[in-house]
Amino acid sequence: MTAPTLRWAGDDRLSGPPVPPWAVAAAAAVLLAAGLPWLVEPYTLTTLARIMALGLLAVSVAVLTGHAGMPTLGQVAPYAVGAYTTALLAKAGHTTGPVQLLVAAGAAGLFSVLVGIPLVRTRGVVFLMVTLAVGELAAVGADQWRAVTGGTDGLAGIPAVTLTTGGDALTVTGRYWFVLGATAAALALVWWWLRSPMGMVLRGIRDNEARMHASGHHVAGVLLATYVGAGALAGVGGSLLVATQRYVSPADVSFHISALVLLAVIVGGAHSMIGAFVGAALVVTVRDWAAATVPGHGPLLLGAVFIAAVYALPNGLAGAWRPGSGAWRPGSGAHRLRRAAGRLAPWSARRGQDR
């Protein structure tokens, strides 16, 4: 957890491994993913692209929950803003992919500024409940605001994305590469941000807010910046979803998606960006592929994955990866369940204390 953040010649207390092993693994994974179009059929590529879009949403939730200490249920709202913004842009003829991404990120970020200004002053249960309300309102808005969102029918017939203005419409494979590239770039940006001094300040706030106030840090400002950044990231995820499936409806931004993403974050590990992303991949795989072999039992399988994760992986997949915090160490299962349940539902743990 506390790998030294700096490398400074002359004092080994400031040096860590120059390149962390997981960074090598991540780079290899991107290369491998880029080669997949030669190995698998287009349907799989579409599913993978959808996983990446959902993965960005999961990372957005993990950054807020694990790094900033703001457990949220509402990141599906900026995700929806990004998705519908992209759909409307494309339908209006603006099909340039990078432009769509930037505008979607900007719109989701702006939305997060408006929501975040009052929100970063709340904590714990209040924060959680307000984010839940924000997420639900977004879903209802997508459903009811027909003039813009097309209501329950959603927005269909979205023109395929192009890489450059006036360029050719991308094929399934091209769109997959577009989504892969955008996802890798977004994750690299998040990684850089979390390692930056502001990322350190963020961890400081999560660990001890009173200390950060006492040391003169602008806590609300840093939290708002993080909230807006996470919102923009979710917006990019929504934009990529539309780029890959060329269709968006309220089902894509429902509470069901929030729950799925929360599950992904718990399975993957809320303190780890890569963990949350891998968790999203696992959850979607279980839902879409494994469930096809036992039709009608998708939710059951997801439930089993959740219980297994809570028992066996107290810090998610990312915790199992790291030596020292080994998840398979013998220990009390009940204790782990409590901790995991506390992470999942901080309100229930607190309510228990009140009574």
Next chain:
Amino acid sequence: MSALLSASRLHRRFGHLWALAGVDLELAPGARHAVIGPNGAGKTTLLNLIAGTVRPSSGRILLDGDDITATSAARRSRLGIARTFQTPALCASLSALDNLILGAWRHARPTAGQWRPGRYRRLAVRCLRQLDRLGIGHLADHPVHTLSHGQRRLLEIAVALAAHPRLLLLDEPAAGLSDSDLPHLVTCLRRLPAAVTVLLVEHDQALVAAVAEVVTVLHHGQRLASGTPEQVATDPAVAEVYLGTPPAGEGR
């Protein structure tokens, strides 16, 4: 008047309880001032009011002549008020060095361009030297949750000092320290720069006697006595509060 800090008629109520009921306090620049008193006397509340963690129900606080009564804790920190907490407040998952850097972050010059690359590294070098001076340099890359209570206490004081404060507020620095840690703390406190004004809330008489020049005794949220450590030690009213022996001729 040249007081660095001047608090007048400070009141603070929690529900029906008056934690502070009209306390005045003046700190000259460079003063070493201790506040003592039985549990519940309002010592920590007084410190929290000065630090800005808690707002007074009424009363005024001036820093260098400027009214800071309504100023936030973070802003007061930037104005030069640093503090420690009764239980060391540190970022448990971060290393000792990172804690120190975060403590210095808003205060190291130049404060402009504080997110510029390289600044963190330069601060790290400086903070590492500070840890070495404190004698805990070998713990620089240890996560704080692996440190002992005494080490955390020293580190928290270092974090507060990293802000280059004009006024340092110490909330029971000796609390929970072992007998072997205490001399270390006393040395550390006696070595504080003379320009730093220190307000110390403490139970430990030995520490107060070793560090403080002026002692204020609080009781039931009011000032009971004030003077040099010797004067206060011989004050009959103080003895009554601490020992429960009423002075002759007065009933309870």
